[in-house]
Amino acid sequence: MIPAAKPIIGDEERAAVDRVLATGQLAQGTEVAAFEQEFGDQVVGGRTCIAVNSGTSGQHLGLLAAGIGPGDEVIVPSFTFAATANSVALTGATPVFADIEAGSFCLDPAAVEAAVTPRTKGVMPVHLYGHPADMTRLQEVADRHGLMVFEDAAQAHAASWQGRPVGSFGTFAMFSLYPTKNMTSGEGGMVACEGDVARRVRLLRNQGMEKQYENELVGLNNRMTNIHAAIGRVQLTKLAGWTKQRQDNARFFDESIEGVGLPPVADGATHVYHQYTIRVPGDRDRFAQALREEHGVGCGVYYPIPNHRLPSFGLELDLPETERAAREVLSIPVHPSLSQDDLETVVAAVNACAKAGA
Numbered sequence: 201m202i203p204a205a206k207p208i209i210g211d212e213e214r215a216a217v218d219r220v221l222a223t224g225q226l227a228q229g230t231e232v233a234a235f236e237q238e239f240g241d242q243v244v245g246g247r248t249c250i251a252v253n254s255g256t257s258g259q260h261l262g263l264l265a266a267g268i269g270p271g272d273e274v275i276v277p278s279f280t281f282a283a284t285a286n287s288v289a290l291t292g293a294t295p296v297f298a299d300i301e302a303g304s305f306c307l308d309p310a311a312v313e314a315a316v317t318p319r320t321k322g323v324m325p326v327h328l329y330g331h332p333a334d335m336t337r338l339q340e341v342a343d344r345h346g347l348m349v350f351e352d353a354a355q356a357h358a359a360s361w362q363g364r365p366v367g368s369f370g371t372f373a374m375f376s377l378y379p380t381k382n383m384t385s386g387e388g389g390m391v392a393c394e395g396d397v398a399r400r401v402r403l404l405r406n407q408g409m410e411k412q413y414e415n416e417l418v419g420l421n422n423r424m425t426n427i428h429a430a431i432g433r434v435q436l437t438k439l440a441g442w443t444k445q446r447q448d449n450a451r452f453f454d455e456s457i458e459g460v461g462l463p464p465v466a467d468g469a470t471h472v473y474h475q476y477t478i479r480v481p482g483d484r485d486r487f488a489q490a491l492r493e494e495h496g497v498g499c500g501v502y503y504p505i506p507n508h509r510l511p512s513f514g515l516e517l518d519l520p521e522t523e524r525a526a527r528e529v530l531s532i533p534v535h536p537s538l539s540q541d542d543l544e545t546v547v548a549a550v551n552a553c554a555k556a557g558a
């Protein structure tokens with residue numbers, strides 16, 4: 201079976217963990233500070249980065265630090281992982297679901313504008329599958345209505361829009377370091393931001409205190425450990441090579457797969473292919489089952505139920521591109537540990553299933 205995703209953990213990560221364990225300094229310390237500095241320099245053009253224990257924590261703290269709370273609305277896509285809307289709801293604010301573009305699977309700026317109300321404080325695009333959202337048009341909408349922009353960059357390390365890295369646009373941006381993401385620290389997240397927001401994220405991460413036992417805010421314990429940071433630092437040195445491998449794999453698929461919808465790349469977008477996601481207009485679930493059971497090709501549906509219809513939100517809304525994507529999408533393996541043989545197996549399997557379905 202060719203796995204749908206595969207974290208790559210090598211001897212260097214093991215040695216880095218050993219080195220931290222030998223120091224006895226396990227909780228947040230110098231290793232975390234070094235990881236923050238290196239991640240900021242390498243991924244978001246030198247912007248301040250703050251490490252936390254998960255992407256979800258980062259998103260939650262970023263929203264709290266930006267002043268989002270009860271009575272506020274934040275516009276989010278419904279076609280995403282539940283953490284996007286959950287983090288808004290957990291601040292006491294209301295996530296307002298807007299539709300996506302047919303091409304990029306990311307928030308549609310026109311749909312965002314139509315969803316603005318007097319309570320809207322911000323919009324949180326997701327750079328889904330590693331494809332950047334249209335930050336130019338989203339920023340224009342935000343400027344017209346005085347909104348903040350928050351980036352869910354959980355899947356988009358090293359992606360860019362018009363040459364500018366994702367994570368450098370919003371009031372804050374969150375990157376996830378979960379094992380299946382483009383790089384990992386085990387569990388973890390990074391928040392890119394600056395100024396007062398950065399100061400508040402740091403405080404909220406650590407019980408609201410900068411000086412020990414002189415707590416300024418009501419906060420949480422969302423700290424990253426030195427152990428996780430040590431893994432993340434090694435992974436960061438490999439990110440550029442892995443990203444290029446994902447892009448090369450995607451180019452091979454673009455040139456060789458037939459009979460299904462291929463993922464388009466918008467003008468000015470650098471896609472980092474967290475997922476390579478095709479559209480299967482017929483019976484997608486049967487197609488996925490055949491890929492797995494008849495061809496040994498792992499695959500995944502991200503995401504089968506739009507967030508607004510999850511039991512946790514339970515809303516009835518008219519979001520046609522969201523519904524169509526949830527019915528049609530299928531992500532095939534594109535990760536950097538695929539061999540040329542694997543790539544050819546994936547292509548042959550997808551093409552055979554497409555032909556059988558046609």
Ligand SMILES: *Cc1c(COP(=O)(O)O)cnc(C)c1O
Nearest residue numbers: 254255256281283354376377378
């Ligand atoms: C993974 C992910 C998150 C949450 O990140 P965790 O590190 O798992 O908490 C949020 N949004 C999106 C789009 C994700 O893919």
